[in-house]
Amino acid sequence: MTHTSSSQGQAFAARRPVLGALRRLAFAAAAFGAALGQAFAEPALDKTEIRYQGWAGQVSFHELAEDLGYLAPLKLKYVGNTISGPQDIQSVATGDVDIGGAFYGAVIKLIAAKAPVKAVIGNYGSDDNTWQGFFVKDDSPIRGPRDLIGKKVAVNTLGAHLEFVLREYLTRGGLTAEEIRQVTLVVVPPVTGEQALRQGQVEVTTLAGVLRDKALERGGIRKLFSDIELFGHFTGGPYVLHTKFIRDNPAAARKLVEGIARAIEWERTTPPSEVRARFEKIIAARKRNEDASAIKYWNSTGIADPGGVITDQQLQVWIDWLVKDGTLKAGQLKAADLYTNEFNPYAAETSAKTTGAAK
Template identity: 55%
Template structure:
């Protein structure tokens, strides 16, 4: 049986093999033909993503989203985009760096989540827990939604900044727990620390008895943490569709900022009702923002350079000169350029 790390590595290897074939097909098809008007994607249970909001607001026009299932893992989502199982996927920017460093032919096109004072990823312990410092985490278990992504990067950044050696950091165990079960796992003592964000975080805090040990916002301030990516061959074959998708998503992000919070939440409830996936909408009342730092999801060098430098410092990147400009483009974001109508 594969460990989670080996499973991720195996999936990545498979993704890279598949993308070689996809790139060849994309190159052959890029010379002409109608652009697709349907974008396959994965959703998140009980949540409305910026792309889904964009569609409901009518910003996508004649481009339609096709939901093929849900995920709880950003790395899995962008691997699915890389293999062609879906047409766009979203993940923590550090995970995108790692996938790109492995020569995956993908490009980040818009930021879709981040951290601010209201929307952040916090790491919580029971109020009575003896864990008070980073050093107290040695030998302890931290529940995260997936390995190799946002929660892991923030945790290791926290540990390193607080003086733990690489050998000591390895003694802090990250355990994959489905987000909807993380609070329960913490309260039952199955894990020592819980990574919680968004509505699930606020719902857990409403229940009481928890305190934060560290948060991504405290460590890094406001930042865009994750981006949507598309395959390069898909981008080359469907530039107008990608522009429509990216610009529509950018408009939806800015719409969510401009509207009263109650209006956004009411829209989310309506979307969950219409899509009829038997989802619990009780967590929507805790929604505050998508946390995206830039206007309309505009991506900056800093959104990737932070993670390139960090991954390189811990030996997870080969010295191949990867630069932020190799990872993203704002070319298809008309909100970023100011040309959106």
């Protein structure tokens, strides 16, 4: 019995170095695996909550991104509805919200006024399915730009997309600055724009989406011109972030922009019927007591470039316009300084295509 125990002890002693080596190897493998996992894991977020303003009856790209699971572990915090793009980006500049979107012209003017914001990804645009039109009554004598002198035009807000498009139309029509000032802009909520036109409160109104389609179905109005007739398919404006937000929260900024970019591509590549169904579900779940009937008329994002990538050209057309208008001095702003694509995963792809096309 003693002999057997002695033999077993000797055998175990002989195996001890091997077992020790195996343990050390296992520990090393585990440590390597943990290090490898950390290397490929997403960096810890420096901010986990994003404050934003919503739009009644609409679903923003960040709201869609959250619903699709593209933002996690980031969470959105709704702080109320905005009344316009300029108001939305002004709220970013003052630090009341973290993200906001508006027309490029409004963003450029805000940055020119020394507001610390930067464009990070496309927000909306116009194409054959999604566009803004200027309409008159069928029997209106208005047929061209010069006919608008002394007339009233309904727009949703001042200093944004519709005002710039109208002024470009008038400028191309040969009107002088003094003549353009004689065209009166009247702020009218989009839902009452058709009524304002039919009742003679304005001579021209702006309509888009469901409001445009329903008005045309009722008849008695005709299109004077549209934004895509002037500019083609284009991304009309970006989302902006505060420069301090970008500096202090680079990981959160990247996660937010990546999520929005993926949401844009989801909308661009998913059948419209599925997109509309998703929007209706999101609106119902957020319980804001809003009318979602316009969603059934949604057709496209209107955004020109994959993932909402921003280009110099998108901004330059409006910088040039503001210089021509006298709002900016020549050389005052450089397009490349007003935005960044560093957080957009589609930027490299777009850059490669642009470079290839230029060769």
